[in-house]
Amino acid sequence: xxxxxxxxxxxxxxxxxxxxxxxxxxxxxxxxxxxxxxxxxxxxxxxxxxxxxxxxxxxxxxxxxxxxxxxxxxx
Amino acid sequence: xxxxxxxxxxxxxxxxxxxxxxxxxxxxxxxxxxxxxxxxxxxxxxxxxxxxxxxxxxxxxxxxxxxxxxxxxxxxxxxxxxxxxxxxxxxxxxxxxxxxxxxxxxxxxxxxxxxxxxxxxxxxxxxxxxxxxxxxxxxxxxxxxxxxxxxxxxxxxxxxxxxxxxxxxxxxxxxxxxxxxxxxxxxxxxxxxxxxxxxxxxxxxxxxxxxxxxxxxxxxxxxxxxxxxxxxxxxxxxxxxxxxxxxxxxxxxxxxxxxxxxxxxxxxxxxxxxxxxxxxxxxxxxxxxxxxxxxxxxxxxxxxxxxxxxxxxxxxxxxxx
Numbered sequence: 358x359x360x361x362x363x364x365x366x367x368x369x370x371x372x373x374x375x376x377x378x379x380x381x382x383x384x385x386x387x388x389x390x391x392x393x394x395x396x397x398x399x400x401x402x403x404x405x406x407x408x409x410x411x412x413x414x415x416x417x418x419x420x421x422x423x424x425x426x427x428x429x430x431x432x
Numbered sequence: 433x434x435x436x437x438x439x440x441x442x443x444x445x446x447x448x449x450x451x452x453x454x455x456x457x458x459x460x461x462x463x464x465x466x467x468x469x470x471x472x473x474x475x476x477x478x479x480x481x482x483x484x485x486x487x488x489x490x491x492x493x494x495x496x497x498x499x500x501x502x503x504x505x506x507x508x509x510x511x512x513x514x515x516x517x518x519x520x521x522x523x524x525x526x527x528x529x530x531x532x533x534x535x536x537x538x539x540x541x542x543x544x545x546x547x548x549x550x551x552x553x554x555x556x557x558x559x560x561x562x563x564x565x566x567x568x569x570x571x572x573x574x575x576x577x578x579x580x581x582x583x584x585x586x587x588x589x590x591x592x593x594x595x596x597x598x599x600x601x602x603x604x605x606x607x608x609x610x611x612x613x614x615x616x617x618x619x620x621x622x623x624x625x626x627x628x629x630x631x632x633x634x635x636x637x638x639x640x641x642x643x644x645x646x647x648x649x650x651x652x653x654x655x656x657x658x659x660x661x662x663x664x665x666x667x668x669x670x671x672x673x674x675x676x677x678x679x680x681x682x683x684x685x686x687x688x689x690x691x692x693x694x695x696x697x698x699x700x701x702x703x704x705x706x707x708x709x710x711x712x713x714x715x716x717x718x719x720x721x722x723x724x725x726x727x728x729x730x731x732x733x734x735x736x737x738x739x740x741x742x743x744x745x746x747x748x749x750x751x752x753x
Contacts, residue, residue: 374743385554404563422676429720
């Protein structure tokens with residue numbers, strides 16, 4: 358049985374929300390691991406983690422688009 | 433907090449926007465500034481652009497709020513509005529509009545109406561000195577184009593924006609962030625008033641000037657409120673729609689170059705175009721299984737906005753309070 362399109366998109370929104378929260382959990386863990394870093398190093402590290410998180414979000418949104426489009430439009 | 437001044441601000445913004453919108457409907461129609469509503473059988477001519485009513489209503493309501501946040505917010509709205517107005521009159525090419533939309537971020541940057549220590553779930557306040565101003569610069573083109581791209585059906589962009597900023601206003605009230613409260617209330621009242629005339633069946637269209645102003649309003653409020661993550665979650669359908677379109681067509685392109693994502697049937701219901709090269713939009717995905725009317729599609733996307741708002745409120749309760 359095919360899932361209703363609106364239900365599927367709602368589920369992907371919930372999935373994206375969980376991923377956003379997970380990415381911040383990941384950020385916290387990395388910051389804890391580098392707890393002893395100070396000054397310019399920690400500032401650059403935070404920016405770097407921020408960039409990594411943005412890349413993860415972009416890839417995840419791309420995967421969501423691929424999945425929903427394949428499921429709803431190609432079948 | 434002065435509740436009387438907040439109520440006066442709400443009523444001022446609401447009434448000015450509503451009256452000006454009704455006036456603009458007649459004014460624009462008289463001057464033949466109307467476009468056909470493509471999703472209706474009779475193809476009625478609808479006046480546009482009506483977005484100036486939002487700008488005037490919000491600005492007058494905020495006239496007595498004398499702080500740097502209000503000046504930065506209103507300046508951003510003005511810049512986004514005028515970029516959209518030029519697009520309404522003389523269409524921009526593919527990447528020109530998003531590049532120009534960066535200008536709308538400048539008042540926030542130069543007046544320092546932001547804090548580079550956003551609050552993140554799990555992490556708490558974190559200083560992101562280099563990346564944050566860059567994100568502010570990127571946020572305006574992202575959101576002004578996201579609202580512009582979702583402005584395809586009657587009332588959709590206004591409804592989505594009005595729903596999406598609700599969690600930001602709630603957050604400002606909880607955190608007693610007065611600057612955010614006053615900006616949010618003025619903007620929300622103006623959006624509700626405009627929605628009354630823009631909702632299905634539309635009496636007026638906001639135009640690119642109106643839709644870009646709405647995008648600037650969302651991102652401006654997110655920054656001033658310091659509720660970036662809450663705002664991102666509340667606007668996930670907007671982000672999805674914009675990202676899906678851009679990633680499926682490979683960047684910014686003119687409308688005329690694109691294949692229509694929806695096919696309009698004889699009874700004026702719409703169904704997804706199965707052509708693989710057609711842009712992937714939320715409306716196309718929703719109408720992929722059965723034909724849907726414009727009204728059904730609008731309410732489906734508004735429902736997605738409501739789900740996102742609930743998720744952002746859950747995030748607020750769990751991680752922010």
